[in-house]
Amino acid sequence: MSTPKTPLPGLLVLSILSARWDDVWPGLLHELEARFGPAGHVSDLFPFDQTGYYDKELGTPIVRRLLAFDALRPLDELAGIKLLTNALETAHAGQRGRLFNLDPGFLTLERLVLATGKNFSHRIYLGSGIWADLTLIWQRRGWVDFPWTFPDYAGEDMKSRLTKLRQLYKTKLNNQKD
Structure with a gap:
Protein backbone atom coordinates (compact mmCIF):
# COMPACT_ATOMS: atom_id res chain seq x y z
CA MET A 1 0.00 0.00 0.00
CA SER A 2 1.26 3.45 -0.79
CA THR A 3 1.16 6.06 1.94
CA PRO A 4 -0.04 9.53 0.90
CA LYS A 5 2.63 12.15 1.35
CA THR A 6 2.68 15.87 0.65
CA PRO A 7 5.22 16.58 -2.10
CA LEU A 8 7.90 19.19 -1.84
CA PRO A 9 6.74 22.61 -3.06
CA GLY A 10 7.58 23.64 -6.61
CA LEU A 11 9.19 26.58 -8.29
CA LEU A 12 6.51 28.67 -9.97
CA VAL A 13 7.72 29.40 -13.48
CA LEU A 14 5.85 31.71 -15.81
CA SER A 15 6.40 32.07 -19.54
CA ILE A 16 5.21 35.36 -21.01
CA LEU A 17 4.76 35.83 -24.76
CA SER A 18 4.15 39.26 -26.26
CA ALA A 19 4.89 41.40 -29.28
CA ARG A 20 4.16 44.56 -27.28
CA TRP A 21 6.62 44.55 -24.42
CA ASP A 22 6.88 48.34 -24.39
CA ASP A 23 3.14 48.50 -23.64
CA VAL A 24 3.03 45.84 -20.91
CA TRP A 25 6.39 45.85 -19.13
CA PRO A 26 7.23 46.61 -16.29
CA GLY A 27 3.60 47.09 -15.21
CA LEU A 28 2.85 43.41 -15.77
CA LEU A 29 5.81 42.41 -13.60
CA HIS A 30 4.44 44.55 -10.76
CA GLU A 31 1.02 42.92 -11.06
CA LEU A 32 2.50 39.43 -11.09
CA GLU A 33 4.70 40.17 -8.08
CA ALA A 34 1.69 41.57 -6.21
CA ARG A 35 -0.02 38.19 -6.69
CA PHE A 36 2.89 35.73 -6.43
CA GLY A 37 5.58 37.58 -4.50
CA PRO A 38 8.96 38.79 -5.71
CA ALA A 39 10.41 37.33 -8.88
CA GLY A 40 13.73 35.68 -8.12
CA HIS A 41 14.53 35.32 -11.80
CA VAL A 42 13.53 37.49 -14.76
CA SER A 43 15.08 36.37 -18.03
CA ASP A 44 16.12 38.51 -20.90
CA LEU A 45 13.79 38.59 -23.88
CA PHE A 46 14.35 35.76 -26.35
CA PRO A 47 12.69 34.81 -29.64
CA PHE A 48 9.51 32.79 -29.88
CA ASP A 49 9.69 31.60 -33.46
CA GLN A 50 8.92 27.89 -33.35
CA THR A 51 5.28 28.40 -34.38
CA GLY A 52 2.99 31.09 -35.78
CA TYR A 53 0.10 29.95 -33.54
CA TYR A 54 -0.14 33.26 -31.65
CA ASP A 55 0.87 35.65 -34.46
CA LYS A 56 -2.63 36.77 -35.45
CA GLU A 57 -3.71 37.50 -31.91
CA LEU A 58 -0.51 38.83 -30.33
CA GLY A 59 1.14 40.37 -33.38
CA THR A 60 4.74 39.90 -34.46
CA PRO A 61 7.52 39.49 -33.70
CA ILE A 62 6.65 37.60 -30.54
CA ASP A 70 11.14 33.46 -4.92
CA ALA A 71 8.59 31.61 -2.80
CA LEU A 72 8.21 27.90 -3.41
CA ARG A 73 4.54 26.95 -3.63
CA PRO A 74 2.37 23.87 -3.03
CA LEU A 75 1.88 21.96 -6.27
CA ASP A 76 -1.90 21.81 -5.83
CA GLU A 77 -2.09 25.58 -6.42
CA LEU A 78 -1.48 25.17 -10.17
CA ALA A 79 -5.12 25.30 -11.31
CA GLY A 80 -5.81 28.44 -9.26
CA ILE A 81 -2.68 30.10 -10.60
CA LYS A 82 -3.75 29.36 -14.18
CA LEU A 83 -7.19 30.85 -13.51
CA LEU A 84 -5.53 33.96 -12.12
CA THR A 85 -3.20 34.34 -15.12
CA ASN A 86 -6.17 33.85 -17.47
CA ALA A 87 -7.97 36.67 -15.66
CA LEU A 88 -4.91 38.93 -16.06
CA GLU A 89 -4.78 38.21 -19.80
CA THR A 90 -8.47 39.09 -20.13
CA ALA A 91 -8.19 42.24 -18.00
CA HIS A 92 -5.44 43.57 -20.28
CA ALA A 93 -6.92 42.43 -23.59
CA GLY A 94 -7.68 45.03 -26.23
CA GLN A 95 -10.22 45.03 -29.03
CA ARG A 96 -7.96 42.82 -31.16
CA GLY A 97 -7.30 40.29 -28.41
CA ARG A 98 -4.68 39.66 -25.77
CA LEU A 99 -1.55 41.75 -25.36
CA PHE A 100 0.29 38.81 -23.83
CA ASN A 101 0.02 35.11 -23.14
CA LEU A 102 0.84 33.77 -19.68
CA ASP A 103 1.76 30.11 -19.21
CA PRO A 104 2.34 29.11 -15.58
CA GLY A 105 3.87 25.85 -14.48
CA PHE A 106 5.74 24.16 -11.69
CA LEU A 107 9.33 23.07 -11.99
CA THR A 108 10.47 20.36 -9.58
CA LEU A 109 13.55 18.18 -9.45
CA GLU A 110 11.75 15.57 -11.54
CA ARG A 111 9.63 17.49 -14.05
CA LEU A 112 8.13 20.59 -15.60
CA VAL A 113 4.34 20.66 -15.57
CA LEU A 114 2.48 23.47 -17.32
CA ALA A 115 -1.16 24.42 -16.75
CA THR A 116 -3.60 24.63 -19.65
CA GLY A 117 -7.29 25.03 -20.30
CA LYS A 118 -7.13 22.53 -23.16
CA ASN A 119 -7.72 18.81 -22.71
CA PHE A 120 -5.63 16.22 -24.53
CA SER A 121 -4.84 12.52 -24.11
CA HIS A 122 -1.77 12.97 -21.89
CA ARG A 123 -3.16 15.76 -19.70
CA ILE A 124 -4.54 15.22 -16.21
CA TYR A 125 -7.58 17.18 -15.09
CA LEU A 126 -6.94 19.36 -12.03
CA GLY A 127 -10.36 20.97 -11.65
CA SER A 128 -12.03 24.27 -12.59
CA GLY A 129 -11.45 23.62 -16.30
CA ILE A 130 -7.65 23.34 -15.94
CA TRP A 131 -5.38 20.43 -16.94
CA ALA A 132 -1.78 19.62 -16.04
CA ASP A 133 0.53 19.08 -19.02
CA LEU A 134 3.59 16.95 -18.28
CA THR A 135 5.94 18.88 -20.55
CA LEU A 136 9.45 17.66 -19.64
CA ILE A 137 11.04 15.23 -17.22
CA TRP A 138 14.53 15.33 -15.72
CA GLN A 139 16.49 12.16 -16.37
CA ARG A 140 20.20 11.42 -16.25
CA ARG A 141 21.30 15.07 -15.91
CA GLY A 142 19.08 16.50 -18.60
CA TRP A 143 15.59 17.34 -19.75
CA VAL A 144 13.71 14.73 -21.76
CA ASP A 145 10.79 15.75 -23.95
CA PHE A 146 7.84 13.77 -25.25
CA PRO A 147 6.10 13.53 -28.63
CA TRP A 148 3.54 16.04 -27.31
CA THR A 149 6.05 18.54 -25.87
CA PHE A 150 5.64 21.93 -27.49
CA PRO A 151 8.54 22.56 -29.91
CA ASP A 152 9.71 25.64 -28.02
CA TYR A 153 10.03 23.63 -24.78
CA ALA A 154 11.76 20.76 -26.60
CA GLY A 155 14.51 23.08 -27.90
CA GLU A 156 17.97 23.21 -26.40
CA ASP A 157 17.77 26.94 -25.60
CA MET A 158 14.70 26.45 -23.40
CA LYS A 159 16.12 23.31 -21.80
CA SER A 160 19.31 25.22 -20.93
CA ARG A 161 17.27 28.01 -19.34
CA LEU A 162 15.18 25.49 -17.40
CA THR A 163 18.34 23.73 -16.20
CA LYS A 164 19.48 27.00 -14.63
CA LEU A 165 16.07 27.41 -13.00
CA ARG A 166 16.25 23.84 -11.73
CA GLN A 167 19.58 24.68 -10.08
CA LEU A 168 17.97 27.77 -8.52
CA TYR A 169 15.17 25.52 -7.25
CA LYS A 170 17.67 23.03 -5.77
CA THR A 171 19.39 25.88 -3.93
CA LYS A 172 16.04 27.07 -2.54
CA LEU A 173 15.21 23.55 -1.35
CA ASN A 174 18.60 23.22 0.34
CA ASN A 175 18.17 26.60 2.04
CA GLN A 176 14.77 25.50 3.39
CA LYS A 177 16.41 22.51 5.10
CA ASP A 178 18.85 24.73 7.00
Missing part, protein backbone atom coordinates in the same frame (compact mmCIF):
# COMPACT_ATOMS: atom_id res chain seq x y z
CA VAL A 63 9.34 37.34 -27.90
CA ARG A 64 9.35 35.49 -24.61
CA ARG A 65 10.46 36.13 -21.07
CA LEU A 66 10.68 33.54 -18.28
CA LEU A 67 10.01 34.39 -14.66
CA ALA A 68 10.54 32.30 -11.56
CA PHE A 69 9.24 33.47 -8.22
Whole structure:
Protein backbone atom coordinates (compact mmCIF):
# COMPACT_ATOMS: atom_id res chain seq x y z
CA MET A 1 0.00 0.00 0.00
CA SER A 2 1.26 3.45 -0.79
CA THR A 3 1.16 6.06 1.94
CA PRO A 4 -0.04 9.53 0.90
CA LYS A 5 2.63 12.15 1.35
CA THR A 6 2.68 15.87 0.65
CA PRO A 7 5.22 16.58 -2.10
CA LEU A 8 7.90 19.19 -1.84
CA PRO A 9 6.74 22.61 -3.06
CA GLY A 10 7.58 23.64 -6.61
CA LEU A 11 9.19 26.58 -8.29
CA LEU A 12 6.51 28.67 -9.97
CA VAL A 13 7.72 29.40 -13.48
CA LEU A 14 5.85 31.71 -15.81
CA SER A 15 6.40 32.07 -19.54
CA ILE A 16 5.21 35.36 -21.01
CA LEU A 17 4.76 35.83 -24.76
CA SER A 18 4.15 39.26 -26.26
CA ALA A 19 4.89 41.40 -29.28
CA ARG A 20 4.16 44.56 -27.28
CA TRP A 21 6.62 44.55 -24.42
CA ASP A 22 6.88 48.34 -24.39
CA ASP A 23 3.14 48.50 -23.64
CA VAL A 24 3.03 45.84 -20.91
CA TRP A 25 6.39 45.85 -19.13
CA PRO A 26 7.23 46.61 -16.29
CA GLY A 27 3.60 47.09 -15.21
CA LEU A 28 2.85 43.41 -15.77
CA LEU A 29 5.81 42.41 -13.60
CA HIS A 30 4.44 44.55 -10.76
CA GLU A 31 1.02 42.92 -11.06
CA LEU A 32 2.50 39.43 -11.09
CA GLU A 33 4.70 40.17 -8.08
CA ALA A 34 1.69 41.57 -6.21
CA ARG A 35 -0.02 38.19 -6.69
CA PHE A 36 2.89 35.73 -6.43
CA GLY A 37 5.58 37.58 -4.50
CA PRO A 38 8.96 38.79 -5.71
CA ALA A 39 10.41 37.33 -8.88
CA GLY A 40 13.73 35.68 -8.12
CA HIS A 41 14.53 35.32 -11.80
CA VAL A 42 13.53 37.49 -14.76
CA SER A 43 15.08 36.37 -18.03
CA ASP A 44 16.12 38.51 -20.90
CA LEU A 45 13.79 38.59 -23.88
CA PHE A 46 14.35 35.76 -26.35
CA PRO A 47 12.69 34.81 -29.64
CA PHE A 48 9.51 32.79 -29.88
CA ASP A 49 9.69 31.60 -33.46
CA GLN A 50 8.92 27.89 -33.35
CA THR A 51 5.28 28.40 -34.38
CA GLY A 52 2.99 31.09 -35.78
CA TYR A 53 0.10 29.95 -33.54
CA TYR A 54 -0.14 33.26 -31.65
CA ASP A 55 0.87 35.65 -34.46
CA LYS A 56 -2.63 36.77 -35.45
CA GLU A 57 -3.71 37.50 -31.91
CA LEU A 58 -0.51 38.83 -30.33
CA GLY A 59 1.14 40.37 -33.38
CA THR A 60 4.74 39.90 -34.46
CA PRO A 61 7.52 39.49 -33.70
CA ILE A 62 6.65 37.60 -30.54
CA VAL A 63 9.34 37.34 -27.90
CA ARG A 64 9.35 35.49 -24.61
CA ARG A 65 10.46 36.13 -21.07
CA LEU A 66 10.68 33.54 -18.28
CA LEU A 67 10.01 34.39 -14.66
CA ALA A 68 10.54 32.30 -11.56
CA PHE A 69 9.24 33.47 -8.22
CA ASP A 70 11.14 33.46 -4.92
CA ALA A 71 8.59 31.61 -2.80
CA LEU A 72 8.21 27.90 -3.41
CA ARG A 73 4.54 26.95 -3.63
CA PRO A 74 2.37 23.87 -3.03
CA LEU A 75 1.88 21.96 -6.27
CA ASP A 76 -1.90 21.81 -5.83
CA GLU A 77 -2.09 25.58 -6.42
CA LEU A 78 -1.48 25.17 -10.17
CA ALA A 79 -5.12 25.30 -11.31
CA GLY A 80 -5.81 28.44 -9.26
CA ILE A 81 -2.68 30.10 -10.60
CA LYS A 82 -3.75 29.36 -14.18
CA LEU A 83 -7.19 30.85 -13.51
CA LEU A 84 -5.53 33.96 -12.12
CA THR A 85 -3.20 34.34 -15.12
CA ASN A 86 -6.17 33.85 -17.47
CA ALA A 87 -7.97 36.67 -15.66
CA LEU A 88 -4.91 38.93 -16.06
CA GLU A 89 -4.78 38.21 -19.80
CA THR A 90 -8.47 39.09 -20.13
CA ALA A 91 -8.19 42.24 -18.00
CA HIS A 92 -5.44 43.57 -20.28
CA ALA A 93 -6.92 42.43 -23.59
CA GLY A 94 -7.68 45.03 -26.23
CA GLN A 95 -10.22 45.03 -29.03
CA ARG A 96 -7.96 42.82 -31.16
CA GLY A 97 -7.30 40.29 -28.41
CA ARG A 98 -4.68 39.66 -25.77
CA LEU A 99 -1.55 41.75 -25.36
CA PHE A 100 0.29 38.81 -23.83
CA ASN A 101 0.02 35.11 -23.14
CA LEU A 102 0.84 33.77 -19.68
CA ASP A 103 1.76 30.11 -19.21
CA PRO A 104 2.34 29.11 -15.58
CA GLY A 105 3.87 25.85 -14.48
CA PHE A 106 5.74 24.16 -11.69
CA LEU A 107 9.33 23.07 -11.99
CA THR A 108 10.47 20.36 -9.58
CA LEU A 109 13.55 18.18 -9.45
CA GLU A 110 11.75 15.57 -11.54
CA ARG A 111 9.63 17.49 -14.05
CA LEU A 112 8.13 20.59 -15.60
CA VAL A 113 4.34 20.66 -15.57
CA LEU A 114 2.48 23.47 -17.32
CA ALA A 115 -1.16 24.42 -16.75
CA THR A 116 -3.60 24.63 -19.65
CA GLY A 117 -7.29 25.03 -20.30
CA LYS A 118 -7.13 22.53 -23.16
CA ASN A 119 -7.72 18.81 -22.71
CA PHE A 120 -5.63 16.22 -24.53
CA SER A 121 -4.84 12.52 -24.11
CA HIS A 122 -1.77 12.97 -21.89
CA ARG A 123 -3.16 15.76 -19.70
CA ILE A 124 -4.54 15.22 -16.21
CA TYR A 125 -7.58 17.18 -15.09
CA LEU A 126 -6.94 19.36 -12.03
CA GLY A 127 -10.36 20.97 -11.65
CA SER A 128 -12.03 24.27 -12.59
CA GLY A 129 -11.45 23.62 -16.30
CA ILE A 130 -7.65 23.34 -15.94
CA TRP A 131 -5.38 20.43 -16.94
CA ALA A 132 -1.78 19.62 -16.04
CA ASP A 133 0.53 19.08 -19.02
CA LEU A 134 3.59 16.95 -18.28
CA THR A 135 5.94 18.88 -20.55
CA LEU A 136 9.45 17.66 -19.64
CA ILE A 137 11.04 15.23 -17.22
CA TRP A 138 14.53 15.33 -15.72
CA GLN A 139 16.49 12.16 -16.37
CA ARG A 140 20.20 11.42 -16.25
CA ARG A 141 21.30 15.07 -15.91
CA GLY A 142 19.08 16.50 -18.60
CA TRP A 143 15.59 17.34 -19.75
CA VAL A 144 13.71 14.73 -21.76
CA ASP A 145 10.79 15.75 -23.95
CA PHE A 146 7.84 13.77 -25.25
CA PRO A 147 6.10 13.53 -28.63
CA TRP A 148 3.54 16.04 -27.31
CA THR A 149 6.05 18.54 -25.87
CA PHE A 150 5.64 21.93 -27.49
CA PRO A 151 8.54 22.56 -29.91
CA ASP A 152 9.71 25.64 -28.02
CA TYR A 153 10.03 23.63 -24.78
CA ALA A 154 11.76 20.76 -26.60
CA GLY A 155 14.51 23.08 -27.90
CA GLU A 156 17.97 23.21 -26.40
CA ASP A 157 17.77 26.94 -25.60
CA MET A 158 14.70 26.45 -23.40
CA LYS A 159 16.12 23.31 -21.80
CA SER A 160 19.31 25.22 -20.93
CA ARG A 161 17.27 28.01 -19.34
CA LEU A 162 15.18 25.49 -17.40
CA THR A 163 18.34 23.73 -16.20
CA LYS A 164 19.48 27.00 -14.63
CA LEU A 165 16.07 27.41 -13.00
CA ARG A 166 16.25 23.84 -11.73
CA GLN A 167 19.58 24.68 -10.08
CA LEU A 168 17.97 27.77 -8.52
CA TYR A 169 15.17 25.52 -7.25
CA LYS A 170 17.67 23.03 -5.77
CA THR A 171 19.39 25.88 -3.93
CA LYS A 172 16.04 27.07 -2.54
CA LEU A 173 15.21 23.55 -1.35
CA ASN A 174 18.60 23.22 0.34
CA ASN A 175 18.17 26.60 2.04
CA GLN A 176 14.77 25.50 3.39
CA LYS A 177 16.41 22.51 5.10
CA ASP A 178 18.85 24.73 7.00
